[in-house]
Amino acid sequence: MTGLRLDAVEVHLAGAPIVRDLTVDCPAGTFVGLLGPNGSGKSTALRTVYHALRPRAGAVLLDGVDLHRDLGPRATARQVAALTQDNAGEVHLRVRDIVATGRLPHQSSFSPASQNDRTVVTDALSAVGMTGQADRPFAGLSGGEKQRVLLARALAQQPRVLVLDEPTNHLDIGARLDLLDLVRSLGITVLAALHDLDLAAAYCDIVHVLADGELLAAGPPADVLTPELLRQVFKVAAHRTIHPITGRPHFAFAALTAPPAPRPAEPADHPSPGPAPASDTPLSSPPRLEGTP
Numbered sequence: 001m002t003g004l005r006l007d008a009v010e011v012h013l014a015g016a017p018i019v020r021d022l023t024v025d026c027p028a029g030t031f032v033g034l035l036g037p038n039g040s041g042k043s044t045a046l047r048t049v050y051h052a053l054r055p056r057a058g059a060v061l062l063d064g065v066d067l068h069r070d071l072g073p074r075a076t077a078r079q080v081a082a083l084t085q086d087n088a089g090e091v092h093l094r095v096r097d098i099v100a101t102g103r104l105p106h107q108s109s110f111s112p113a114s115q116n117d118r119t120v121v122t123d124a125l126s127a128v129g130m131t132g133q134a135d136r137p138f139a140g141l142s143g144g145e146k147q148r149v150l151l152a153r154a155l156a157q158q159p160r161v162l163v164l165d166e167p168t169n170h171l172d173i174g175a176r177l178d179l180l181d182l183v184r185s186l187g188i189t190v191l192a193a194l195h196d197l198d199l200a201a202a203y204c205d206i207v208h209v210l211a212d213g214e215l216l217a218a219g220p221p222a223d224v225l226t227p228e229l230l231r232q233v234f235k236v237a238a239h240r241t242i243h244p245i246t247g248r249p250h251f252a253f254a255a256l257t258a259p260p261a262p263r264p265a266e267p268a269d270h271p272s273p274g275p276a277p278a279s280d281t282p283l284s285s286p287p288r289l290e291g292t293p
Contacts, residue, residue, distance in 0.1 A: 002027065002028045002063055003025070003026050003027040003028040003029075003030070003062075003063070003189055004024075004025075004026040004049070004060075004061070004062055004161050004189055004191060005023070005024070005025050005026070005060075005061045005062075006022055006023060006024040006045065006048065006049070006058070006059075006060055006061075007023055007058050007059045007060070007061055008021050008022070008023055008057065008058035008059075009021075009022045009023070009024075009045065009048055009055045009057070009058035009059070009060065010022070010055060010056045010057040010058055011041075011044050011045070011048060011053055011055055011056055012056045013044070017213060018041050018044045018213050019041040019044050019045050019048075019055075019213045020213045020214050021058070021214070021215075022041070022045055022058070022210070022213070022214070022215055023058075023215065024045070024191070024208050024215075024218070025206075026161070026189050026190075026191050026206075027189075028160075028189055029187055029188065029189060030189060030190070030205040030206060031183070031184055031190045031192070031203055031204050031205050031206075032189075032190065032191050032192070032204060032205065032206045032207070032208070033192050033193075033194050033200045033203075033204035033206070033207040033208070033221075034046070034191065034192065034193045034194070034207075034208050034210060035193075035194060035197065035200055035207050035208070035209045035210070036209055036210035036211055036233065037211065037233065037234055039212075040210040040211050040212065040213065041210050041212075041213035041214075042165075042193035042210060043085070043165050043166075043193055044213075045193075045210075046082070046084075046163050046165050046191065046193055048060050048068075049067070049080055049082075049161070049163050049191065050076065050077075050080050050081070050082040050163050051067065051068070051072075051073040051076050051077075051080075052082075054068055055068065062079055062080070062160070062161065067079075067080070074105050075105075077104075077105035077157060078105045078106060078157065078158070078159075079159060079160050079161060080159055080160070080161045080162075080163060081102070081153075081154035081155070081157040081159035081161070081162055081163070082154065082162075082163040082164075082165070083147070083150055083151055083154050083162070083163070083164050083165065083167050084163075084165045085165050085166050085169065091138050091139065092137065092138075092139055093137070093138055094134070094135055094136065094137060094138065095125070095130060095133050095134050095135070095136050095137075095138055095141070095149050096121065096125070096134040096135060098138050098149055098150070098153055099121050099124055099125055099134075099149060099152045099153045099156050100113065100117070100121050100156070101153060101156075102121075102124070102152075102153040102154060102155070102156030102157045103117040103120060103121065103156055103157075105157060106157075106158075120156050120158065121152075121156055124152040124153070124155040124156040125152050127152065127155055127182075127186075128148040128149070128151050128152045128155070128182060129148065129182075130145065130148050130149055130152060133145065133149075142175075143170050143171055143175065144171050144172070144174075144175030144178070144179070147167065147168075147171060147175070147179055148179070148182075151167075151179065151182070151183070155186070159188065160188060160189060161188065161189045161190075161191065162183065162186070162188055162189070162190045162191075163190075163191050163192070164183065164190065164191070164192035164193070164194075165192075165193050166193055166194065166195060167179060167180075167183075167192065168180065168194075168196065168199065169195075176196075176199065180199060180202075180203045183203075184203055192204075197225060197230070197251055198243075198250055198251060200221060200225075201221040201222075201225055201243075201246075201248045201249040201250070201251075202243070202246045202248045204221055205220070206218065206219060206220060207219070207220075207221050207224050207225065209224060209225075209229065209233055211232075211233050216229070216232075216233060217229055221248065221249055222248070222249055225240070225249055225251075226240070227239065227240055230251070230253075231256070235256055236253045236254065236255065236256060237253065237254040237255070237256055238251050238252070238253055239251065239252045239253075239254075
């Protein structure tokens with residue numbers, strides 16, 4: 001298959017299985033989503049693609065080439081770029097310098113940046129709309145601007161595959177849409193872990209739904225993201241409609257709540273007893289203390 005494939009991948013951390021027998025196909029040029037609750041193995045699976053973790057079993061293949069067996073981390077970084085959750089937020093470098101680090105996999109040790117490197121960095125900044133911010137300190141940018149710069153760094157690697165791990169976390173809705181519109185326009189293979197099911201339905205060609213490290217369902221969002229599956233996986237009641245603008249599935253959610261237990265009815269022929277009748281005789285005499293009259 002042309003594109004990226006996770007083939008029966010298994011990952012253990014601290015001796016415990018986190019991802020089990022996971023197969024994910026990402027045909028070249030498609031936007032593929034990994035969905036699932038926290039702890040389902042999404043981020044762990046992604047880390048095997050960009051060499052942060054090595055699978056215990058299975059293979060990660062790009063056009064049939066095993067990224068772990070046949071390519072090292074540096075060679076993989078020329079093919080695969082990642083925008084992850086743990087990118088540094090307060091790096092004291094200029095925007096241009098951050099983006100330039102994306103050229104490191106293409107440079108030999110201690111060699112200065114070439115004219116081609118500088119051109120690639122300029123083009124990457126232009127692609128994300130940050131040319132005018134190139135000399136600003138990265139730490140002074142907004143959250144959405146930082147994500148654009150980090151995406152530009154990934155683009156400077158000139159990858160064939162872009163891995164996104166919750167790329168819209170901490171962004172407002174406008175910045176989320178801008179970022180995913182930009183990624184979608186690139187035309188490269190994208191594998192993204194997403195929490196927002198509306199965004200996944202709007203942008204993904206294919207989604208894979210995980211739970212407890214295992215694949216439950218895969219296919220186009222309209223086929224996979226049914227109210228029944230969402231109830232099973234996310235433990236919510238889901239109402240699905242069609243978005244009037246995108247024509248894709250759109251969801252409203254409610255918590256699953258158990259109905260209150262019915263109050264038992266009192267038998268009609270055994271009315272509740274009233275208060276006990278008053279009595280002049282105490283039910284029991286108080287104890288007599290020794291030495292009292």
